[in-house]
Amino acid sequence: MNILVINAGSSSLKFQLYAMQWESVLAKGKVERIGMDSAILTYEPTDMREVREVSEILEHTTAIRKMLKLLLHPEHGVLKDIHEINAVGHRVVHGGESFSGSAIVDDEVKREIRRLFDLAPLHNPAHMLGIQAVEANMPSVPQAVVFDTAFHQTMPPVAYLYPIPMVLYKKHQIRRYGFHGTSHAYVSERAAAILGRPLEDLKIVTCHIGNGASCTAVMNGKSMDTSMGMTPLEGLMMGTRSGDIDPAIVPYAMDKEELTLGEVSSMLNKHSGLTAISQLGSDMREITEAMEAGDRSARLAFEMYEYRLRKYIGAYAAAMNGMDAIVFTAGVGENSAVLRAAVCRNLSFFGVELDEEANSRRESGERVITRNSSRVQVLVIPTNEELVIARETHQLILNQNNVV
Numbered sequence: 001m002n003i004l005v006i007n008a009g010s011s012s013l014k015f016q017l018y019a020m021q022w023e024s025v026l027a028k029g030k031v032e033r034i035g036m037d038s039a040i041l042t043y044e045p046t047d048m049r050e051v052r053e054v055s056e057i058l059e060h061t062t063a064i065r066k067m068l069k070l071l072l073h074p075e076h077g078v079l080k081d082i083h084e085i086n087a088v089g090h091r092v093v094h095g096g097e098s099f100s101g102s103a104i105v106d107d108e109v110k111r112e113i114r115r116l117f118d119l120a121p122l123h124n125p126a127h128m129l130g131i132q133a134v135e136a137n138m139p140s141v142p143q144a145v146v147f148d149t150a151f152h153q154t155m156p157p158v159a160y161l162y163p164i165p166m167v168l169y170k171k172h173q174i175r176r177y178g179f180h181g182t183s184h185a186y187v188s189e190r191a192a193a194i195l196g197r198p199l200e201d202l203k204i205v206t207c208h209i210g211n212g213a214s215c216t217a218v219m220n221g222k223s224m225d226t227s228m229g230m231t232p233l234e235g236l237m238m239g240t241r242s243g244d245i246d247p248a249i250v251p252y253a254m255d256k257e258e259l260t261l262g263e264v265s266s267m268l269n270k271h272s273g274l275t276a277i278s279q280l281g282s283d284m285r286e287i288t289e290a291m292e293a294g295d296r297s298a299r300l301a302f303e304m305y306e307y308r309l310r311k312y313i314g315a316y317a318a319a320m321n322g323m324d325a326i327v328f329t330a331g332v333g334e335n336s337a338v339l340r341a342a343v344c345r346n347l348s349f350f351g352v353e354l355d356e357e358a359n360s361r362r363e364s365g366e367r368v369i370t371r372n373s374s375r376v377q378v379l380v381i382p383t384n385e386e387l388v389i390a391r392e393t394h395q396l397i398l399n400q401n402n403v404v
């Protein structure tokens with residue numbers, strides 16, 4: 001069975017085509033910087049040369065159309081016919097309290113994803129465009145959705161409730177949900193395998209630091225707390241999102257700057273975080289380069305980002321009463337040796353001993369970046385949300401076929 005996995009992020013669209021018999025990737029690719037005039041499309045068919053295009057791609061729908069064309073391309077393609085794709089699995093960020101597991105897409109599921117647009121305004125609408133673009137191009141293919149929120153359904157009430165009137169939870173399900181669940185689950189399992197210890201015995205802080213960023217306290221293999229909340233806005237400082245702020249800023253800024261609710265939400269989701277402080281944009285690569293060239297705003301942005309991340313790691317060590325390992329993953333976590341070094345240098349109190357050479361080595365695979373003597377092991381683990389989504393989709397399709 002071939003499964004196409006689509007991960008439509010806020011600024012990127014990643015895809016992988018899996019042959020499930022071997023769990024092997026036939027082709028993969030990504031479109032980065034969607035919405036900007038120089039979007040970058042990279043397509044990598046296994047065993048063939050990479051194709052790279054820089055063009056204006058303003059919408060997720062255009063990105064998907066370009067992807068299908070490449071998969072079927074006479075020269076670069078890996079498929080002869082679109083029907084060789086047996087199912088599509090989508091990453092969906094918000095599943096609310098309705099979904100504690102994955103689901104096959106039907107009208108009811110689509111209605112629920114739409115109902116949750118307000119809670120994940122940068123994400124759920126993009127996923128829906130993805131689902132619709134697949135329906136338009138491949139009307140008979142079954143689609144599944146795998147939710148970021150599902151892994152965090154194990155959080156206890158002390159972690160998921162807000163200290164506000166209970167009526168808001170009971171009537172409107174206002175609570176903390178957490179996101180990036182497939183990634184936190186995957187990297188914590190891999191960390192246990194690399195450390196050669198049972199996941200059930202470990203206290204791990206997983207740091208998924210991409211354009212969106214979140215930290216999770218994974219205790220005995222279960223999410224016990226995570227930094228994102230009712231929406232992916234809470235927690236760490238991110239590319240364009242503020243993360244934690246005093247909620248009183250919202251009415252105050254609305255009053256002083258005469259902002260509408262929509263404007264203040266857009267300010268916190270799209271014009272805050274690294275973008276706001278660096279005044280250079282949200283790309284950590286550019287910010288690090290500018291910082292190293294002496295730009296003060298870039299340095300402040302970097303330092304705030306690192307400081308807020310480190311505070312969460314410390315908080316989760318306290319939440320779990322211990323910490324065996326820290327995992328860095330996603331775009332920034334996997335690639336920014338500078339950020340990892342800054343975080344680790346300031347965690348020596350916990351017994352983190354960074355191996356500077358291992359940290360700065362230009363490697364892309366899974367690795368430990370602390371010395372053997374380090375009390376807390378720090379790992380870099382490339383995330384693989386796509387593989388988790390492919391496995392879940394495969395299982396749902398097999399179950400469906402057995403029932404029919």
Ligand SMILES: Nc1ncnc2c1ncn2[C@@H]1O[C@H](COP(=O)(O)OP(=O)(O)O)[C@@H](O)[C@H]1O
Pocket residue numbers: 009010011012209210211212239282283284285288330331332335336
């Ligand atoms: N070599 C690098 N050094 C520092 N940051 C990087 C590097 N490569 C990618 N990034 C960062 O990773 C971010 C994207 O991460 P990713 O996990 O792909 O995001 P998302 O899925 O949220 O769109 C970019 O904003 C970029 O700043």
Ligand SMILES: CC(=O)OP(=O)(O)O
Pocket residue numbers: 008009010011093123148179180210211212213232
């Ligand atoms: C939930 C979330 O923030 O996702 P992303 O990192 O893809 O923006």
Ligand SMILES: [Mg+2]
Pocket residue numbers: 009210211212330
């Ligand atoms: Mg992502």
